[in-house]
Amino acid sequence: MRTVFSNARLIDPEAGTDAPGWMLTGGGTILDQGRDAPPDCDRVIDCKGACLAPGIVDIGVKICEPGERHKESFRSAGLAAAAGGVTTMVTRPDTLPAIDTPEVLEFVTRRAREASPVRIKPMAALTKGREGREMVEIGFLLDAGAVAFTDGDHVVTDTKVLSRAMTYARSLGALVMAHPQDPGLSGGAAATSGKFASLRGLPSVPALAERMGFDRDMALVELTGVRYHADQITTARALPALDRAKANGRDVTAGVSIHHLTLNEFDVGDYRTFFKVKPPLRAETDRLALVEAVASGLIDVISSMHTPQDEESKRLPYEEAASGAVGLETLLPAAMRLVHAGAISLPQLWRALALNPSRRLGLSTGRLARGAPADLVLFDPDAPFVLDRFALKSKSKNTPFDGARMQGRVLGTWVAGTRVYDGD
Amino acid sequence: MEFRARHLLGIEHLSPWDVRIILDLAETYVDLSRGATKHADVLAGLTQINMFFEASTRTQSSFEIAGKRLGADVMNMAMQASSIKKGETLIDTALTLNAMHPDLLVVRHPHSGAVDLLAQKVNCAVLNAGDGRHEHPTQALLDGLTIRRAKGRLQRLTVAICGDIAHSRVARSNILLLGKMENRVRLIGPPTLIPSGAADMGVEVYDDMKEGLEGADVVMMLRLQKERMDGGFIPSEREYYHRFGLDAEKLAYAKDDAIVMHPGPMNRGVEIDGTLADDINRSVIQDQVEMGVAVRMACMDLLARNLRAARAAGEGTYV
Numbered sequence: 119m120r121t122v123f124s125n126a127r128l129i130d131p132e133a134g135t136d137a138p139g140w141m142l143t144g145g146g147t148i149l150d151q152g153r154d155a156p157p158d159c160d161r162v163i164d165c166k167g168a169c170l171a172p173g174i175v176d177i178g179v180k181i182c183e184p185g186e187r188h189k190e191s192f193r194s195a196g197l198a199a200a201a202g203g204v205t206t207m208v209t210r211p212d213t214l215p216a217i218d219t220p221e222v223l224e225f226v227t228r229r230a231r232e233a234s235p236v237r238i239k240p241m242a243a244l245t246k247g248r249e250g251r252e253m254v255e256i257g258f259l260l261d262a263g264a265v266a267f268t269d270g271d272h273v274v275t276d277t278k279v280l281s282r283a284m285t286y287a288r289s290l291g292a293l294v295m296a297h298p299q300d301p302g303l304s305g306g307a308a309a310t311s312g313k314f315a316s317l318r319g320l321p322s323v324p325a326l327a328e329r330m331g332f333d334r335d336m337a338l339v340e341l342t343g344v345r346y347h348a349d350q351i352t353t354a355r356a357l358p359a360l361d362r363a364k365a366n367g368r369d370v371t372a373g374v375s376i377h378h379l380t381l382n383e384f385d386v387g388d389y390r391t392f393f394k395v396k397p398p399l400r401a402e403t404d405r406l407a408l409v410e411a412v413a414s415g416l417i418d419v420i421s422s423m424h425t426p427q428d429e430e431s432k433r434l435p436y437e438e439a440a441s442g443a444v445g446l447e448t449l450l451p452a453a454m455r456l457v458h459a460g461a462i463s464l465p466q467l468w469r470a471l472a473l474n475p476s477r478r479l480g481l482s483t484g485r486l487a488r489g490a491p492a493d494l495v496l497f498d499p500d501a502p503f504v505l506d507r508f509a510l511k512s513k514s515k516n517t518p519f520d521g522a523r524m525q526g527r528v529l530g531t532w533v534a535g536t537r538v539y540d541g542d
Numbered sequence: 543m544e545f546r547a548r549h550l551l552g553i554e555h556l557s558p559w560d561v562r563i564i565l566d567l568a569e570t571y572v573d574l575s576r577g578a579t580k581h582a583d584v585l586a587g588l589t590q591i592n593m594f595f596e597a598s599t600r601t602q603s604s605f606e607i608a609g610k611r612l613g614a615d616v617m618n619m620a621m622q623a624s625s626i627k628k629g630e631t632l633i634d635t636a637l638t639l640n641a642m643h644p645d646l647l648v649v650r651h652p653h654s655g656a657v658d659l660l661a662q663k664v665n666c667a668v669l670n671a672g673d674g675r676h677e678h679p680t681q682a683l684l685d686g687l688t689i690r691r692a693k694g695r696l697q698r699l700t701v702a703i704c705g706d707i708a709h710s711r712v713a714r715s716n717i718l719l720l721g722k723m724e725n726r727v728r729l730i731g732p733p734t735l736i737p738s739g740a741a742d743m744g745v746e747v748y749d750d751m752k753e754g755l756e757g758a759d760v761v762m763m764l765r766l767q768k769e770r771m772d773g774g775f776i777p778s779e780r781e782y783y784h785r786f787g788l789d790a791e792k793l794a795y796a797k798d799d800a801i802v803m804h805p806g807p808m809n810r811g812v813e814i815d816g817t818l819a820d821d822i823n824r825s826v827i828q829d830q831v832e833m834g835v836a837v838r839m840a841c842m843d844l845l846a847r848n849l850r851a852a853r854a855a856g857e858g859t860y861v
Contacts, residue, residue, distance in 0.1 A: 313739030317554075319654035319675030319711060322738060389655030433633050435653035437674070 173205025185214025196234030203495030426514030454526030682715035
């Protein structure tokens, strides 16, 4: 059945345009778009001037299956994603046990098929058990559908192991996602070194530890030629190194979490553990530099780094509390802060939310082009609301935006032309 | 001006007026403690629980004596030996305790921010007796009282805080308090023991004792916190003593009438020369201990007044 979305404001990150128009979908794909009168069709969805954009492709979502299903399941994460305009979740392998064999990956794809209303593309661990000692069966895991290989926030400290894994991954064209961080300096840290950490008496890591980790990784990328993606670049001082690596023609991309783009270390206030993320929140100067880097395209990808934690893991003294924040449902409205602040345009934002992550993983989504999958999000960029964490669809409610005034409401989400969320 | 605070979690939340009110009241308790009958009834009928998740002799006994002199029913809970070892979380411990209806809760905890967290969950006044590397407000207040009595004022003084600043909650509370009272604060120590961002805290930072002590009115030595160090902050204790230990030679750079302080317990021969520590003309270390009891009496008295007022006004929860 063909559907036309009429009276829409089309956000096309590929063309870099933001213009009124219509879009025709059918058979799960995008058939056509235009600016004149919309074609006659079996079904018409009147967008009433709201924004229609490619669905968000979110790299680095943690779904706590297997192991910690009380924190998040494929079902709850999928519903949260749909409500947040995320049509593809690229999931992390840092589960219990880690996703490091084709058999465990098979479990993930089965559960995803059964339970999630949105697409799931799983990542696999780079080393067995994420222990940094022995590479996983990269070939088998690729065949089983792994889109990238990462040990999450476990930095592989043994460079011999890492260089071998990278060399092997390169021969298969696999993408390696790393967490650039010097593990020695960051051990036990709960905050970024500086006045705030010192006044609060928290163990801290210097911002430069990120560049040290990144520089080491860049040397290994030069050595091995692997395709490399940095999960999060969060400090101003790592940006010149990223710029250099790209200028030198390395196959390197980088992401940033929405929390590091919209919050800074002072938001932690009096030990508010929902603001404890990894790496820790940075200085305001870092945040501003990151926003600029996203606008210029130096940073390729914005993601939610969705990390569900139950109340028990967060209601502890700050140092002992677990890291991470949920973000699937707040990614879009939080990112709209950057648009409303005039720092970035909607097509630029959607390049980082949909087009770039999709391209990097070799997916066909993230675009409004003819023939692309009809993965779409319809949203009102201006609609204001106050976030209530208990209204979130995630099982875990650990969001730093509880009680925050936000703008940007998802009105509908479609995956392959099927509506998976109705926010009207 | 009135003292309105419900808890004493840190110096950060106090105004200069709050500090004055506490110190003025503490003066009266110094007199009481020196008198023949060391007793008042202002805390009569109230229950004070000392919860120490970290070993302490002097602070705990100081709070205990302070409470007893004011007529409170005082109970000590040695938390290291208790349910925490059985895996109970801090919140659960707090709720259990809250059910016993304490009025004053004195808490020491090895983690920064733990006392703030606890204060949100109990229905009584909470006093921070030291949380991690964050704050130790009664120590800063007793230091303030000691300085005020020795120097006749607590403003426009040059105070040098020396040694292991990075691991010290005493230093943080003192930096805040001395800054609020408009004093000039210097931090002296090896760069590895100076916290990051110290230069942004309104203090001057030195890594040379002689330079840093030049013209100081007050020299505050800190204990080298070996138990909090995960290795390699200083090359050796003897080199540390040579460069940063306080002896008569280094002290000569401070003003002639400069006083020497130490929050205790001291490592003689590591951060301070034993003879100097015992020199009654320079060292006010024993005075600090005495002022500690008086300041804690004053803090508990003031918090108890606010607690009683809130309860009389029928407030159900006390946050």
